[in-house]
Amino acid sequence: MSSSFTQFGEEEQPEPERDVVLTLDNVNVRFDMSRGVARPVKNVDLEVHRQEILGIAGESGSGKSMLCSTMMDAVEDPGVISGDITFHTSSGREVDVLGLDKASLRRFRWEAIAMVFQGTGSVFNPVLSIEQHFTETMQAHDAYSEERVERMHKLLEDLYLEPNRILESYPHELSGGQQQRAMIALSLILDPQVLIMDEPTSALDLLMQRSIIDLLREIQDEYEFTLIFITHDLPLIRGLCDRIAIMYAFEIVELGPTQQIMGKAYHPYTRALLNSTPNLDMPVEEMRPIPGEVPDPLNVPIGCSYHPRCPMADNRCMNEDPELAEVDDNHTAACFYTDQIDDHIPLGISAGNTGGRDR
Amino acid sequence: MSSAELEEVDAEPDIPPEAEDEPLVELDGATVDFTVGTSFNPFADPDTVNAVNEVDLAIEEQDVLILVGESGSGKTTLGKVATALQRPTDGEVRYRGQNIWEARDGTGLIDIDFRDIRRALQIIHQDPVAALNPNRTILQTLAQPLRIRFGEDMGPGSRRERVYNVLEQVNLTPAADYGSRYPHQLSGGEKQRVVLTRALLMDPDLILADEPVSALDVSLRVEIMDLMLELQEVFGMSYIFVSHNLSNARYFAEKAGGRVGIMYLGELVEIGTPQEVIGNPKHPYTQVLKWATPSLAPDEEEKGSPPLRAIDIPDARNPPSGCRFHTRCPFAREACTEIHPELEETTTGGPEVACFRPDGNHEYWQTPLLDEEAAQIAEEKMEVNVE
Numbered sequence: 001m002s003s004s005f006t007q008f009g010e011e012e013q014p015e016p017e018r019d020v021v022l023t024l025d026n027v028n029v030r031f032d033m034s035r036g037v038a039r040p041v042k043n044v045d046l047e048v049h050r051q052e053i054l055g056i057a058g059e060s061g062s063g064k065s066m067l068c069s070t071m072m073d074a075v076e077d078p079g080v081i082s083g084d085i086t087f088h089t090s091s092g093r094e095v096d097v098l099g100l101d102k103a104s105l106r107r108f109r110w111e112a113i114a115m116v117f118q119g120t121g122s123v124f125n126p127v128l129s130i131e132q133h134f135t136e137t138m139q140a141h142d143a144y145s146e147e148r149v150e151r152m153h154k155l156l157e158d159l160y161l162e163p164n165r166i167l168e169s170y171p172h173e174l175s176g177g178q179q180q181r182a183m184i185a186l187s188l189i190l191d192p193q194v195l196i197m198d199e200p201t202s203a204l205d206l207l208m209q210r211s212i213i214d215l216l217r218e219i220q221d222e223y224e225f226t227l228i229f230i231t232h233d234l235p236l237i238r239g240l241c242d243r244i245a246i247m248y249a250f251e252i253v254e255l256g257p258t259q260q261i262m263g264k265a266y267h268p269y270t271r272a273l274l275n276s277t278p279n280l281d282m283p284v285e286e287m288r289p290i291p292g293e294v295p296d297p298l299n300v301p302i303g304c305s306y307h308p309r310c311p312m313a314d315n316r317c318m319n320e321d322p323e324l325a326e327v328d329d330n331h332t333a334a335c336f337y338t339d340q341i342d343d344h345i346p347l348g349i350s351a352g353n354t355g356g357r358d359r
Numbered sequence: 360m361s362s363a364e365l366e367e368v369d370a371e372p373d374i375p376p377e378a379e380d381e382p383l384v385e386l387d388g389a390t391v392d393f394t395v396g397t398s399f400n401p402f403a404d405p406d407t408v409n410a411v412n413e414v415d416l417a418i419e420e421q422d423v424l425i426l427v428g429e430s431g432s433g434k435t436t437l438g439k440v441a442t443a444l445q446r447p448t449d450g451e452v453r454y455r456g457q458n459i460w461e462a463r464d465g466t467g468l469i470d471i472d473f474r475d476i477r478r479a480l481q482i483i484h485q486d487p488v489a490a491l492n493p494n495r496t497i498l499q500t501l502a503q504p505l506r507i508r509f510g511e512d513m514g515p516g517s518r519r520e521r522v523y524n525v526l527e528q529v530n531l532t533p534a535a536d537y538g539s540r541y542p543h544q545l546s547g548g549e550k551q552r553v554v555l556t557r558a559l560l561m562d563p564d565l566i567l568a569d570e571p572v573s574a575l576d577v578s579l580r581v582e583i584m585d586l587m588l589e590l591q592e593v594f595g596m597s598y599i600f601v602s603h604n605l606s607n608a609r610y611f612a613e614k615a616g617g618r619v620g621i622m623y624l625g626e627l628v629e630i631g632t633p634q635e636v637i638g639n640p641k642h643p644y645t646q647v648l649k650w651a652t653p654s655l656a657p658d659e660e661e662k663g664s665p666p667l668r669a670i671d672i673p674d675a676r677n678p679p680s681g682c683r684f685h686t687r688c689p690f691a692r693e694a695c696t697e698i699h700p701e702l703e704e705t706t707t708g709g710p711e712v713a714c715f716r717p718d719g720n721h722e723y724w725q726t727p728l729l730d731e732e733a734a735q736i737a738e739e740k741m742e743v744n745v746e
Contacts, residue, residue, distance in 0.1 A: 059576045060547065160670070175671065176430070205429045205603055207665050210651045214664040232576050235606075235653035239662065262655065276578040278606040279655045280637065284613045289582035293546065349655045 019050040020088055021193055021226050022071060022113075027083035029066060029075055031297075038297040040066040040079075042250045045324070048194070050090075053220060053227045055237045055258070057273075058247035061294045064230045067247065068196045071228075072109050073097050087112055090193065110141060114192040116183050118199040123183060124171035130182050131167035134189055141190055148189065155185040158219055177208040181215070188219070194226045202233065213240050235279060238262050243330075246270045249295050249305035252324065256331030263347075266333035268310045271345045279349075286348040304335070312337050312344045381456035382417040383564055383597055384480070388450035389414045389440050391433070391625075395676070406676045410436040412625040413450065415702075418565060422597040423617025425608040425633075427648070429672055433625040435569050438599045442480040442567040454479065478508065481563040485570040487550035491542040497553055498522055498538035504560040525556050528593065529586060548579045552586065559590065565597045572607055584611050591615070605652045609637045621645045624675060624683040627702055631710025641705060641712040643688045643737075650741050666737035668730055682714070685729070689737030690716065693726035 029041040040063045048054055056064045069075050071085060085097040087108070100108055109115075117123050124133060134152050138144040156163040159181040166174070166182055174182065180200060187195055197216075201209040217240060220227050231237055237244070237258075244261040246254040246269065254267040265271050272290045279287070292309040295301060304322050307313035316336055324332040335341075391411040410433045418424060418441060426434040439445035440452060443459045452459045454476045461467035462476060484490045491500060501522040505513055513521075523534035529552045531537040542550060551571060558566050568587065572580040584607070591598065598615070602608050612619045612633035619637060620630040621644065629642040640646045651665045664670075667687045673679055679686045685695040694715065704710075705717040715723035728734050 059578050177671070206605070206648065207429060207651055207667070208670070210653075211664050211670050232578075233653070234577070235655050238653065238655075273578055274655060276581055277655060278577070278580055278584075278604070278610045280606055280609055280649065280652055281655050284610050287581050287610060289585070290578050 020047045021050040022046075022048040022088070023084070023086040024048075024071070025084040025086070027067075027070060027081065027085060029070055030080045030082065032078055032080075033298070036298040039300070040250050040297050041070055041081075042300075044070075044083075044252055046245070046252065046255075048226060048228065049242075050088075050193075051220075051224055051226055052242045053217075053229065053240055055241035055244040056228060056230045056247060057232065057234050057237070057244055059232060059273075059294050061297075062247040063250035063297075064247045065198055066250075068115070068198060068228065068230055071097070071194075071196065072113050072115065073100065073105060074109070107141060110137070110187075110192060111143075111190050112192055113194040113196060114187040114190070115196040115198065116180075116187050116200050118202060124179065126171055129168055129170055130174075130186075133186055134167070137186060137189060143190055151191075152185070152189055155188055155219075155223075156182070158222065159185055159215055161185070176204055177212065180204060180212060184212075184216070184219075188223060188225070191223075192225060194228065196228045196230070198230045199232070200229075201236070202231070209236065213237070216240065234262070234274065234277060246273070249300055250297065251305065251334070253306065253335070254331075254333040255324065256328065256333075260328060260331050263349075264328070265347070266327045266331070266338040266341055267306075267335050268312055268341060268345050269306050270333075271341065271347055272309070275345075275348045282348040312340065381453065382419050383422065383455060384418040384441050385453045385456075386414055386416040386437075386441060386447075386450065387453070389416075389437070389447040389452060390449035391436050391440060391445060392448045408675045409625050409678060410675065411440060411447070412678075414440075414627055416441065416620075416627070418597055418599065420564070420597060421591065421595055423591075423600065423612065423615035424598070425600045425602060425612045425617060425619045426622055427602055427605060427608045427619060428622035429603060431624075431672055431675055432622040433675075434601045434603075434622045436625075437622065437627075438567040438569060438601050439482070441599055442482055442565060443476055444480075444482060444567075478561050479564040480567070481558040481561050481565070482567040482569065483551075483554045483558050483571055486574055487547065487554045488542070490554050491550060493542050495541070496538065497526075497540055497542070497545075500542075500553065501526075501538070501557055501560060504557055508561060522556075522560070525559055528590070529556050529559075531556075547575050548583060551575065551583055555587065555590070559594060562594075563596050565599065567599045567601070569601045570603070571600070573602065573604065580607060581610065584614070587611075588615055605637060605648055609633050612637075621648070624673065624678050626683060626713065627711075628684065628713045629710055630702070635710040641710060641717050642684075642714045643690050643716070644684050646741050647689075647737075662740065666733070666740045668733045689730065689733040691729045692723055693729070694721075694723040696729070698723075 024044050024046040027041060027044045028039060031038040044067060058064045070081055075081055081098060087095040087097050089095065138148050153163040156166055161178060161181055171179060201212050229237055229241060241258050243256065244258050245252050246267065248269045254265060254270050261270060265274065275288060276290050290309060295305060301308055303319045304317040307317040322334045322336050324334045327333045327338050389411060390413050393408045393410055394405045395408055414437055426438060428434040436445055440447050446460055455471060457471040458467060459476055462469050462471060462473040498519065502518045505518045505521060522538060526534035526537055531549060531552055572583050575583060600611050608619050618630055619633050620627050621636065621642065623644050629636055629640065629645050636645060637649060640649055647665055647667055666689050668689055669687045673686050681697045682695040682700050685691040700713045700715055702711045702713040705712055715721040
């Protein structure tokens, strides 16, 4: 058993077409609570491609963090996951994530999928040095070896940290940016195939954010992992991600190549989100908030969950829930009226957006 | 409570007539040095961090100033100096001409009582969760400033009515329902509204808003900034808005017709209208900040890392000589390591900039570049001239 897990990522195989590393099939999460039933992840179908950078964006409470916990089968009680989550090893073997026993699951996390959280302050143990964090992690996974130690040094160097100085430091001795970079190195020490990052830069300054985003692209290229990046800040990830999934009310409402999402979004929510984001490009008069609020997980509207906030909503939207449908190459959106979107919700930024009616 | 009664209670404290021409708040060479890290060695010299260095600044009535800078640039400390929450170690701070710390200590001529100054200068913090007592209802929290202002002159019924009035103004309706809630029953945006309401109930002249929207979702930021501006129309106070985000700064400053001040290691390096400072920045630091601000334009090319000579901000215990930005500035020349640039109006008018580059005749241009390669990269990336 243990041997099969150390094989995650250590076998070379010729690449099949459109290599998929993680498949989510009709995944739901259900919480039975005294006030009612909450479904913080709803009907998610998603294929994560090997070595892509996938952005997952949405407002607070849209379910994006919960979706990522689901991918690692890390939803806390009383949450129940249903559906299928399949992890594809590089040798082509399929792993049923939800079927893993406790011991296997422990190895699966970190060795197959690792996660970096938002506040490093609460993740690092304040009484352990950075080196002890690495050592403990390696030992817990029976993976301590010369090569790993070398990898540790190389990872830190690649993240522009001086290995010797950083390793002997305690977390509080490092700046926020250094902590976050050390955390990224730690999450990659066991050579996971997928790295999930939950708002990894929102606590940092602008210039440090930009540097880390830039570093991520470099190391992703060098260490060849798949990166899933959760954020509420669309402009920040536009230069990083290959594809972006937009979440609203616990569902994916639009998924497509970054350029398309930024320049030619088809879902009214995606457009409203872009138009509400402060930026330096648009006239200030054209930036406007999205009216209304994100729905309560216990009380999600029937029909399209966005209809109470949508200027295009009609009777059909109030009764029927639109499914993700293809609107362009590799681009899906869950809305009945994608063909009318340009008339109703023009994008404030129009570079590269030809009016959208030319398809 | 009738409006006549309200006015009576709201009667302005005595402001001497000659104070009318003075700026609301004025800083004169304000400097703040923090003593840090004496550790356990009683013989070691304590380190000082120069958080704010000789800043001159005037805030007028209904003014808006946005302070932008990285963590550790001293923007919050400067804001606290301007709102009498931090005593400067050197320099003077005046409220309508009255030296604030003389009023506090009871020295010198006192025209305005410190209690009136304290009431007039308010703050809202970055994290609304930490700023609200989880064990108190919103009504209890909001009645407190009224109790401080009016004491026994205002009964509980009038207090409640007053709180509900303001809650309605910040769109927390039905007010009675929100008043009875606890902080955990509110969303992030709603909590920030409550914190704003609490400051408003002191009837302030100036509110220091310390990163008021950075903890909020991107999609909520415009809404809260709009609300702050609407409230300014109604209540007529001024804002100092602290932010590390140029997009938010531009939005707030442009809509309010205010100024943007860029801070670096305790100093103001550029200040002017958003059209000047963000539209056409003159200081290399502002230029890098603008360059690094993520764009929404879908066809924008990927840009790589910021064109700086060093990623990390230098240690404030030992700020660089000459221009404090010279260790990271891609355009730094020998002169920058020795001469300290003062904040001056550029020869063509416009914003005030603390850099030699706008002056084409400065001896800066005769000294060699510290790093020609960095300058070239930056020149290409930011499309500005090195020569």
